[in-house]
Structures are given as structure tokens and as C-alpha cells.
Amino acid sequence: MKPFKFRNFTIHQSGNVFRVGTDGVLLGVLCSANHSEKILEVGTGTGLISLMIAQRNPQAEILSLDINEEAEKLAAENFSNSPFKDRMQTVHQDFKDFETGEKFGLIISNPPYFEENPSEKDILARQQTELSFDHLISKTAEFLSETGIFSVIIPFEAGNEFEQKCLKYALFLQKRIKIFGIKNAKAKRCILEFGFEQRNISESEFVIEKSPRKYSDEYLELTQEFHVFGQ
Template sequence: MKPFTFRQFEIRQSKGVFRVGTDGVLLGASASVSHASKVLEVGTGTGLISLMLAQRNPQAEFLGIDINEEAAELTRVNFKNSPFASRLNNMHQDFKSFNTSEEFDMIVSNPPYFEVSDSEKDKIARQTVELNFLQLISKSAGLLSEKGILSVIIPVEAGEGFVHTAEIHGFILIRKINIKGIKTANIKRLILEFSFSEQSFSESEFIIEKSPRQYSDPYLKLTKEFHVFKK
């Protein structure tokens, strides 16, 4: 499968691992990583999100984990071949049984989101067969530092339940980005960020395309340091 080329790194892809997609790009370009020194990505896939965050924060160190052995190996290769290799590590690991004495300043994830599907394609990556939202939230609560941030991108339909579950585990919603495919469409994705400490809440709207297959100016601006756009 053809690699996906970004400005500062390249993503090798595989048919057995969820490919580079808009959700991952949006989270990698938007997550509040600037003050983090230790970042954990849950479900790395190709390693895209950690690579984007490493480009954005030159001081941070990253650990990526994925339950899919093929994904973990692909991440290892993509991390190793990047200019940020010295700050990137990854493991073939089930997040539910992941144990460490370290605390993280950020946990970031583009988690599985289809509760039920007849499709076998990307089954682990796209369905909550190995990790549901409750497990992601509860485990993250025990691994984040006091001022740490949990940052996720999920379907809008799952937003209310995700926020409610996060609040039960002591999290406070501090940031919400409502994502639309085009301006006239309904919201389809949410980027949600949580902290244990009270902060000023921000909410914004983000539109990916100004017309079919034509990226919006905000999308071009957000991703200009990553995407290699054709003239």
C-alpha cells in the first residue's frame, strides 16, 4: 500500500491497519499538546497522531500502544523513520491491562466507535470490541497527572454519553470542537478535551470542506504544516 507523505514524515500503511484519515489528522492538529511533556496515545494505528503531536511539541516524549500486533509494528516503523524517533516509543499492548508508575500530561485517542457492525473491515480499529468508552475513560483517569488532559475525537452521537461517563470519573469538559463535513451539514464529529481541574470552557465549530472535495480555509490553515497540498 502506498505510503502517505506529510511535510516532515511519512506514514507507511497496511491493509490490516486503519489508514490515515481525516479524524486522526484533525485530532493530531488540534489536541492541546503545547504544555505536555509526556504523552500517551491509546490505539496508535499507523502512529499518525503521535507523529503530528511530536512535530507540534518538540519537547514532549511519546508512548503509543495498540492491541493490534500489526498496528504496533507499523507504528514502530513509522516512529523509527521519522525525525522525532528519539522521543517516540511504542508497545504492543492492551490498554485495559497496561500498568505503569508513570503519569502522563496528555492521553490522546481516536477510539473505536462502532458498537455493532457486520463488516469485518478494520474490525478492531472501528468497533468497540476491544476497548469501550468506559474502559478508556476509567483507565485514563488513573494514568493522567493532576493537570493532565484527555483528548479524543468521537462521533457526535456518542458525545453526551461520553461526557457523562467522564464526569462520573472526575473529569471536567474544558474544550469542545463541533466538526462538520460542510457548512450546511449536521455536526458529525466532536473533539472533546477533559481535565481534573476547573478551567474556562471553550466551544467552537470547525468545517472541513467549503464545497465537495474543496477544503475550507480553516482546514487548510490548521493542516498547512502537515499536508502536502497539490497546487
């Protein structure tokens, strides 16, 4: 499978690992990653989001987990070929069984969001067969620092359910970004950020395309340090 080249790193891909997609790119650029020194990514796949965060935050040490052994090896290869390799580590690990004495200033995930279904495509990455919202949230609450941020991108219609599940673990919504695939359409995704601190919720909207196959100005501006456009 053809590698996906960004300005400062290259993502090698595999047919058995969830590929580079817009959701990952958006979470990588929109999450609150600039001030955390220790970051954990749950379900790293190719390592895209972790690499974007490493580029954004030169102080961050990043640990990236994946239950899929092939994904973990692929992410490790992508990390080792990047200029950020000294600050990045991968672990082949089921997050439900993950243990550490460390706390993280940012825990980030593009989690599986479909209920279990007969589809055979990208089962681990797309379906909640191995990592449910409940497992993700409960383990995050265990490892998030007192002032840390939990950041996810999920389907917009799942947002309310996810917020309610987080409340059970005293994780309060701090930021909500509504993602629109195209201008004037219904919201497609949302980026949600939670923490143990209760504060005013930051609300914003983001449009990916201004018309079919034409990126919006805000998308081009936001990703200009990552994407290689026009090549």
C-alpha cells in the same frame, strides 16, 4: 499500499491497519498538545497522531499503544523513519491491562466508536469489541496527571454519552470542538477534552470542506505545516 507523505514524515500503511484519515489529522492538529512533556496515545494505528504531536511539541516524549501487533510494528517503523524517533516509543499492549508508575500530561485517542456489529472491516479500530468507552475513560483517569488533558475525537451524536461517562471519574469537559464535514451540514464529529480541573468550557466549530472536495480555508491553514497540498 501506497505510503502517505506529509511534509516532515511519511506514513507507511497496511490493509490490516486503519489508514490515514481526516479524523486522525484533525485530532493531531487541534488537540492541546503544546505544553505536555509526557504523552500517551491509546490505539495508535499507523502512528499518525503521535507523529503530528511530536512535530508540534519538540519537548514531548510519546508512548503509543496498540492492541493490534501489526499496527504496533507499523507505527514503530514510521516512528523510526521520522526525525522524532528519539522521543517516540511503541508498545503492543491492551490498554485494559496497561500498567505504569508514570502520569501523563496528555492522553489522546481516536477510539473505536461503533457498537459491536457484523461488519468485518477494521474491527479493532472501529468497533468497541476490545476497548469500550468505559474502559478507555477509567484507565485514562488512572494515568492522567492532576493538570493533564484527555483528548478524543468521536461521532458528534456520542458526545453527551461520553461526557456523562467521564463525569463518573471526575473528568470534567474543558473543550468542545464541533466538526462539520461540509459547510451548512450537520455536525459530524466532535473533539472533546477533559481534565480533573473544573473550568469554563471552551466551545468552537470547525468546517472541513467549504464545498464538495474543496477544503475550507481554516482546514488548509491549520494543516499547512503537515499536508503537502497540490502534489
